[in-house]
Amino acid sequence: MVAGVFGIASVIGPLVGGGLTDHAGWRWVFYVNIPIGAAVLAVLARTFPSMRRAGVRPRIDFAGAALIAAGAALLVLGASLEGTNGWGYPPVAISLVGGVALLVVALLHERRTPEAVLPPELFRSSIFSVATAVTFLMGAVMFGAITYIPLFLQYVVGVHATGSGLTMLPLMAGLVVASIAGGQVISRTGRYRIQAVAGMAAVATGILLTTLLDARSTQAQVTPAMVILGLGLGLSMPVFNVVSQNAVPQRLMSSATSAVQFSRQIGATLGLAVMGSYFNARLTAHGGTAAHITHEQLRLAYSGAIHDVFLVALLGGALTLVISAFLREIPLRTANHPEEVREAAAVAVA
Numbered sequence: 001m002v003a004g005v006f007g008i009a010s011v012i013g014p015l016v017g018g019g020l021t022d023h024a025g026w027r028w029v030f031y032v033n034i035p036i037g038a039a040v041l042a043v044l045a046r047t048f049p050s051m052r053r054a055g056v057r058p059r060i061d062f063a064g065a066a067l068i069a070a071g072a073a074l075l076v077l078g079a080s081l082e083g084t085n086g087w088g089y090p091p092v093a094i095s096l097v098g099g100v101a102l103l104v105v106a107l108l109h110e111r112r113t114p115e116a117v118l119p120p121e122l123f124r125s126s127i128f129s130v131a132t133a134v135t136f137l138m139g140a141v142m143f144g145a146i147t148y149i150p151l152f153l154q155y156v157v158g159v160h161a162t163g164s165g166l167t168m169l170p171l172m173a174g175l176v177v178a179s180i181a182g183g184q185v186i187s188r189t190g191r192y193r194i195q196a197v198a199g200m201a202a203v204a205t206g207i208l209l210t211t212l213l214d215a216r217s218t219q220a221q222v223t224p225a226m227v228i229l230g231l232g233l234g235l236s237m238p239v240f241n242v243v244s245q246n247a248v249p250q251r252l253m254s255s256a257t258s259a260v261q262f263s264r265q266i267g268a269t270l271g272l273a274v275m276g277s278y279f280n281a282r283l284t285a286h287g288g289t290a291a292h293i294t295h296e297q298l299r300l301a302y303s304g305a306i307h308d309v310f311l312v313a314l315l316g317g318a319l320t321l322v323i324s325a326f327l328r329e330i331p332l333r334t335a336n337h338p339e340e341v342r343e344a345a346a347v348a349v350a
Contacts, residue, residue, distance in 0.1 A: 015168055018150065022160055061117040067106035068118065072266050074099030076273050083277025119255050127247035128256060130327045131240040132263045134200070137320040138240075139264040140271020142233060144313045145207060146171075147272060148279070148306050149222060155302040157219050170223050174230025175237075182235045186332070192239045193329040199236025200324045202228050204317035210310045215303040236324075246332050271316070275309050282308040 020028040078095030085092065110116040123129050146168065153159045153167055182199070186192050206229030213221065244256045283289060288301030 178234025202232025
């Protein structure tokens with residue numbers, strides 16, 4: 001359910017953003033998040049349960065969280081700066097080296113911290129390691145497709161921003177249907193490996209279809225790629241949350257869940273930065289930044305550059321499919337841990 005909601009929101013976002021860009025201006029894409037964020041904080045403050053264990057004072061790993069967040073932010077900043085300024089720009093190397101250094105320090109810190117935000121023992125499970133790697137790559141591939149397909153429709157096919165967002169509706173439909181059906185299959189059968197591999201195969205197939213788009217393509221020709229991509233994401237996204245929780249000890253379930261979600265987010269952010277850098281380089285190579293360029297030349301340049309980005313996304317999708325094939329299958333938990341039952345009862349009484 002969580003993965004399905006995340007996927008739906010990821011598709012609705014570009015749709016709403018396109019409408020705001022067309023009718024209110026691009027700044028409203030950012031302004032609209034202020035009331036939404038405030039509403040979410042208010043709901044969490046009022047409804048989110050507090051599950052404190054009697055006689056236990058948890059030690060929050062603020063240092064580990066800060067190191068990981070800062071390291072990831074510097075890597076994304078470095079990739080973004082390279083796309084607009086090139087490798088010769090000093091802050092690019094400074095950001096990338098600084099990000100790697102902070103992440104190394106974070107890993108060393110986590111090994112010595114009793115209640116680490118990212119416990120190293122999570123990675124002793126090959127299932128968790130595979131799930132995290134696939135989720136990271138899937139985040140990059142998913143958001144790359146969601147970003148550059150509307151861009152292709154706007155600059156190559158010629159539709160408005162709102163229209164390009166509406167084109168994502170087939171992807172959302174496929175994602176919703178497959179997510180609900182896939183969740184039911186896992187719940188009823190307890191099997192997940194075939195579903196994970198099939199989902200990633202569908203994702204790779206959908207991206208493969210996007211690489212066949214060119215300057216002569218129409219809006220209708222994008223739809224099959226969107227439907228197949230949505231079906232693949234819907235089948236696979238719920239799997240890796242479930243199996244990562246199932247593969248680790250009960251006391252590490254919350255850490256495993258947050259780690260998988262973080263890997264998806266950082267994969268999406270870093271993937272977009274890398275793809276954006278590559279897109280800018282390819283747009284220049286195709287002549288899209290030349291002076292006195294005609295509209296038709298610009299359209300062809302965008303078509304070539306976006307096609308090259310789709311090829312990179314295809315490599316990511318193929319790699320994700322190969323890694324998912326190494327996912328081991330073990331029986332899923334069928335009952336709550338006694339500690340969970342006690343904590344739920346305590347919350348209900350409170």
